[in-house]
Amino acid sequence: xxxxxxxxxxxxGIGPEVMVQALKVLAVVxxxxxxxxxxxxxxxxxxxxxxxxxxxPEATLTxxxxxxAILFGSVGGPKWTSLPPAQQPERASLLPLRKTFDLFCNxxxxxxxxxxxxxxxxxxxxxxxxxxxxxxRELTGGIYFGEKGRTEDAAxxxxxxxxxxxxxxxxxAFEAATKRRNKVTSIDKANVLxxxxxxxxxxxxxxKDYPQVQLEHMYIDNAAMQLIRAPQHxxxxxxxxxxxxxxSDEIAAIAGSLGLLPSASLNGSNFGLYEPAGGTAPDIAGxxxxxxxxxxxxxxxxxxxxxxxxxxxxxxxxxxxSTLEQGIVTRDINSASNYGTADVGAAVxxxx
Amino acid sequence: xxxxxxxxxxxxGIGPEVMVQALKVLAVVxxxxxxxxxxxxxxxxxxxxxxxxxxxPEATLTxxxxxxAILFGSVGGPKWTSLPPAQQPERASLLPLRKTFDLFCNxxxxxxxxxxxxxxxxxxxxxxxxxxxxxxRELTGGIYFGEKGRTEDAAxxxxxxxxxxxxxxxxxAFEAATKRRNKVTSIDKANVLxxxxxxxxxxxxxxKDYPQVQLEHMYIDNAAMQLIRAPQHxxxxxxxxxxxxxxSDEIAAIAGSLGLLPSASLNGSNFGLYEPAGGTAPDIAGxxxxxxxxxxxxxxxxxxxxxxxxxxxxxxxxxxxSTLEQGIVTRDINSASNYGTADVGAAVxxxx
Ligand SMILES: CC(C)[C@H](C(=O)O)[C@@H](O)C(=O)O
Ligand SMILES: CC(C)[C@H](C(=O)O)[C@@H](O)C(=O)O
Numbered sequence: 001x002x003x004x005x006x007x008x009x010x011x012x013g014i015g016p017e018v019m020v021q022a023l024k025v026l027a028v029v030x031x032x033x034x035x036x037x038x039x040x041x042x043x044x045x046x047x048x049x050x051x052x053x054x055x056x057p058e059a060t061l062t063x064x065x066x067x068x069a070i071l072f073g074s075v076g077g078p079k080w081t082s083l084p085p086a087q088q089p090e091r092a093s094l095l096p097l098r099k100t101f102d103l104f105c106n107x108x109x110x111x112x113x114x115x116x117x118x119x120x121x122x123x124x125x126x127x128x129x130x131x132x133x134x135x136x137r138e139l140t141g142g143i144y145f146g147e148k149g150r151t152e153d154a155a156x157x158x159x160x161x162x163x164x165x166x167x168x169x170x171x172x173a174f175e176a177a178t179k180r181r182n183k184v185t186s187i188d189k190a191n192v193l194x195x196x197x198x199x200x201x202x203x204x205x206x207x208k209d210y211p212q213v214q215l216e217h218m219y220i221d222n223a224a225m226q227l228i229r230a231p232q233h234x235x236x237x238x239x240x241x242x243x244x245x246x247x248s249d250e251i252a253a254i255a256g257s258l259g260l261l262p263s264a265s266l267n268g269s270n271f272g273l274y275e276p277a278g279g280t281a282p283d284i285a286g287x288x289x290x291x292x293x294x295x296x297x298x299x300x301x302x303x304x305x306x307x308x309x310x311x312x313x314x315x316x317x318x319x320x321x322s323t324l325e326q327g328i329v330t331r332d333i334n335s336a337s338n339y340g341t342a343d344v345g346a347a348v349x350x351x352x
Numbered sequence: 353x354x355x356x357x358x359x360x361x362x363x364x365g366i367g368p369e370v371m372v373q374a375l376k377v378l379a380v381v382x383x384x385x386x387x388x389x390x391x392x393x394x395x396x397x398x399x400x401x402x403x404x405x406x407x408x409p410e411a412t413l414t415x416x417x418x419x420x421a422i423l424f425g426s427v428g429g430p431k432w433t434s435l436p437p438a439q440q441p442e443r444a445s446l447l448p449l450r451k452t453f454d455l456f457c458n459x460x461x462x463x464x465x466x467x468x469x470x471x472x473x474x475x476x477x478x479x480x481x482x483x484x485x486x487x488x489r490e491l492t493g494g495i496y497f498g499e500k501g502r503t504e505d506a507a508x509x510x511x512x513x514x515x516x517x518x519x520x521x522x523x524x525a526f527e528a529a530t531k532r533r534n535k536v537t538s539i540d541k542a543n544v545l546x547x548x549x550x551x552x553x554x555x556x557x558x559x560k561d562y563p564q565v566q567l568e569h570m571y572i573d574n575a576a577m578q579l580i581r582a583p584q585h586x587x588x589x590x591x592x593x594x595x596x597x598x599x600s601d602e603i604a605a606i607a608g609s610l611g612l613l614p615s616a617s618l619n620g621s622n623f624g625l626y627e628p629a630g631g632t633a634p635d636i637a638g639x640x641x642x643x644x645x646x647x648x649x650x651x652x653x654x655x656x657x658x659x660x661x662x663x664x665x666x667x668x669x670x671x672x673x674s675t676l677e678q679g680i681v682t683r684d685i686n687s688a689s690n691y692g693t694a695d696v697g698a699a700v701x702x703x704x
Contacts, residue, residue, distance in 0.1 A: 085542035085543040085548075085549065085552075086542075086543060086549070088543055090543070091543040091544065095544075121474050121477055121478045121580050121581055122473050122474060122477075122580075123477055125473055125474075125475055126473045143495075143509075143511065143544070143545065144544050146508070148545070148546035148547075149546060150546050150549070150550065152515075153514055153515040153516070154512060154513065154514040154515065154550070155512070155513060155546040155547045155549065155550035156498070156510055156511060156512040156513075156546065156547060157510070157511045157545045157546050157547050158508055158509070158510050158511075159495065159508060159509045159510075159511070160506060160507070160508040161506065161507060161508075162505055162506040163504075163505040163506065164505070189594075189597075190437035190438075191437040191438060191440055191442070191443040192443065192447075192495070192496050193495065193500070193509045194500035194501060194502050194507040194508065194509050195500075195507045195508060195509050196437075197437065197438070197502070197507065198502065198506070198507035200437075220597070220598055221597045221598050221600075221601040222601065224576065224598045224599070224601050224602040224605070225601040225602060225604060225605040226605075227605075228473050228474075228580070228602065228605040228606060229473055229605055242541075245541075245572070245573045246572055246573050246576045246598060247576070248573075249573040249574065249576050249577040250576040250577060250580065250602070252577060253576070253577040253578075253579075253580040253581055254580060
C-alpha cells in the first residue's frame with residue numbers, strides 16, 4: 001500500500017480547527033482508495049514565533065524536507081502585526097518555504113459558484129455571467145527575490161526574470177489551459193518593463209507548442225479593470241510573482257467566497273505546499289464556525305498534484321460540491337446558517 | 353486680464369471630439385470669470401506617429417514648454433497596437449511628458465455618483481455604500497524609470513525610490529486628506545520590498561505633520577481585495593507609480609463610469625497635464641456620441657491646479673453636476689439616452 005508522508009503546518013487563528021476537518025477527510029478517502037497518509041504536525045507562523053522565536057523553526061523545515069508534501073493552514077494575526085513587516089509570520093514562513101522547495105508554480109482557482117453567486121460583491125450584474133479562472137502565478141522569482149538594498153536616503157528592489165523561469169511557468173499555464181477552455185491571458189507591463197518584454201517573448205514561444213490554445217496579452221492595469229468588468233472573459237491567467245499576488249487576491253474578492261478557495265504551490269516534480277486562499281480570521285478563531293472547505297479542497301489538490309491520486313481528489317471535490325448543494329455551509333457562506341466547522345466536515349465525509 | 357497659454361493635445365479616437373466641448377466650456381468660463389485662455393493645438397500619439405513618425409514630436413514638446421499647462425485628450429488605438437509595446441502611442445507620449453515636466457504627482461478621483469450608482473459593476477450590493485476616493489500616485493519614479501536591462505536569456509528592472517521622492521508625494525496626499533475626510537491609506541508591499549519599507553518610514557514621518565489625518569498602511573494585494581469589498585473604506589489612497597497604475601484602474605472599473613473621471617498630473621509648481629481617465633474608445637470615435645464630461649472636468653482641474661482659478665473650476669464642476677442631474681448624458685451613462693457629445697457640451701455651457 002502506498003504511504004504518503006505529509007507535514008501538517010496548521011498555524012494560527014482558524015488554521016488548527018479547519019485542519020482537523022481536512023485530516024479527517026484525508027483519513028476517510030485514504031481508506032476508501034487504498035493508500036495511507038502519515039501526518040506529522042509542526043509549528044509555523046505566529047505560534048512558532050511565540051514558542052521558538054522563529055516563524056519557520058529548523059525542526060519544521062527538517063520535517064518538511066522529510067515529507068512528500070506540506071499541508072499548510074494559515075498564519076498571522078493581530079498579535080504579530082507590530083513586528084517589522086519582514087518578520088511577520090506569513091512572510092517569514094511562506095517565502096523561505098517557497099524558495100527552499102523551489103515552489104515556482106502557484107495555482108489559485110477563483111470561481112463564482114452559481115449556487116453562491118450572491119456572495120460576490122459583483123452580484124447580480126456581473127456575477128450572473130459567471131467566473132471560473134485559474135490563476136497561474138510564478139512564485140520564486142521576480143521582484144520578490146531580486147537584489148534589494150538600502151542607503152540612508154534611498155532604497156531599491158530588482159525584478160529579474162530568466163528565460164527558463166518564464167518558460168517553466170508558462171508551460172504550466174498552457175498545459176492547464178488544454179484541460180480547461182483553451183485560453184491563456186498573460187499579464188505584463190510590456191510598455192514599461194524590460195522583464196515584461198522578455199516575458200511576452202517567452203510566452204509566445206511556448207504558445208507555439210499549444211496551437212489549440214488561444215493566447216492574449218494584457219497589461220496589468222487593464223487586467224485589474226477587466227476582471228471587474230467581465231470576469232467571464234478569463235480562463236487561465238498567467239502572471240509573474242508580483243502581478244499574480246495582486247490579481248489572485250482581486251479574483252478572490254470578486255468570487256466573494258474566500259472560505260471556499262484552495263491553492264497549490266508546486267515545484268514541478270510532485271512536491272508541493274497546499275493552503276487555503278483565505279487568512280487566519282482571528283475574529284472567529286476558536287469559535288467552531290470557520291469554514292473548513294478551502295482547507296479540505298487544498299488537501300484534494302495535494303492528492304492530485306503531489307500523489308497522483310486523481311480519483312481520491314475528485315471524490316473529495318464531489319463530496320464538497322454535494323455538501324454545498326445540500327446547503328450545509330458555515331456562516332460566511334450563508335449568514336442564516338447554524339452549521340459549524342465540524343458539521344461541514346462531517347457532511348463532506350458523509351458524502352464521500 | 354490674466355492670460356493662460358495652454359497646449360491642446362487632442363490625440364486619437366474620441367480625443368478630438370471631446371476636446372472641442374472642453375474648449376467651448378473654457379471659452380465661456382474664461383469670459384465669465386475675467387481671464388483669457390490662448391490655446392494652441394499640436395500632434396500627439398498615433399496621429400503624430402502617422403504624420404511625423406514620432407508619438408511626441410519635437411514641435412509638440414516645444415509647444416508644451418512654452419505653455420502654462422497641457423490639456424490632453426487620449427491616444428492610441430487598433431491601428432498602432434502592432435507596434436512594439438515601448439513604441440505604442442500612449443506610452444511613447446505620456447512617459448516622456450511626465451519625465452520632461454517632472455509631473456511627479458498624479459491625482460485621480462474615483463467616485464460612485466449616487467445618481468449613477470447602477471453604472472458600477474458592484475451595483476447594488478456594494479455601490480449603495482458609495483465610493484469617493486482620491487488616488488494620489490507617484491508618477492516619475494519607481495520601476496518605471498529605474499535602470500533596466502536585457503541579455504539574451506534574462507532581463508531586469510529596478511525600482512528605486514529616494515526619501516525626497518516619497519516625501520513630496522506623501523505631502524500631496526496628506527494635504528489633500530485635510531480637505532477631504534482626513535484619512536490616508538498608504539499602499540505598499542513592505543513585507544517583500546525594500547522600497548516599500550522606506551516608503552512606510554517616510555510616509556510615517558510626513559504623517560507627523562498632519563496629526564488630524566488618520567494614516568493606515570495596506571499591502572497592495574489586500575488593497576486590490578478591499579477596494580472591491582468595501583470601497584467606502586477609502587478616502588485618499590497614496591501609491592507608488594506601479595501600484596497606483598493598477599489601483600487607479602481598478603477604482604475606475606469599480607466606479608463604472610470612465611467617461612466621467614478626469615485626472616491631473618502635476619509638478620508641484622503650477623504646471624500640469626490634464627486628461628480623462630478613459631481611453632480613445634475607437635469603436636465609437638467620430639460618431640458624435642462620446643462622453644465629453646471627463647475632458648471637461650479635466651479642464652476644470654487645470655483651472656484649479658495650474659491657474660488657481662478655483663471659482664471657475666467650481667463653476668464647471670457645478671454645471672456638470674446639474675447637467676448630470678437633468679439626465680443629459682451620453683449612452684455610456686444611460687443606454688436609453690439620445691444625447692450626443694455636442695448636446696452634453698451645450699448643456700454644461702447652458703448650466704454655467
Ligand atoms: C505573505 C506574502 C509575502 C505573500 C506574497 O506576497 O506572496 C502572500 O501575500 C501570498 O500571496 O501568499
Ligand atoms: C501608457 C502607460 C505607460 C501608462 C502608465 O502605466 O502609467 C498608463 O497606463 C497610465 O496609467 O497613464
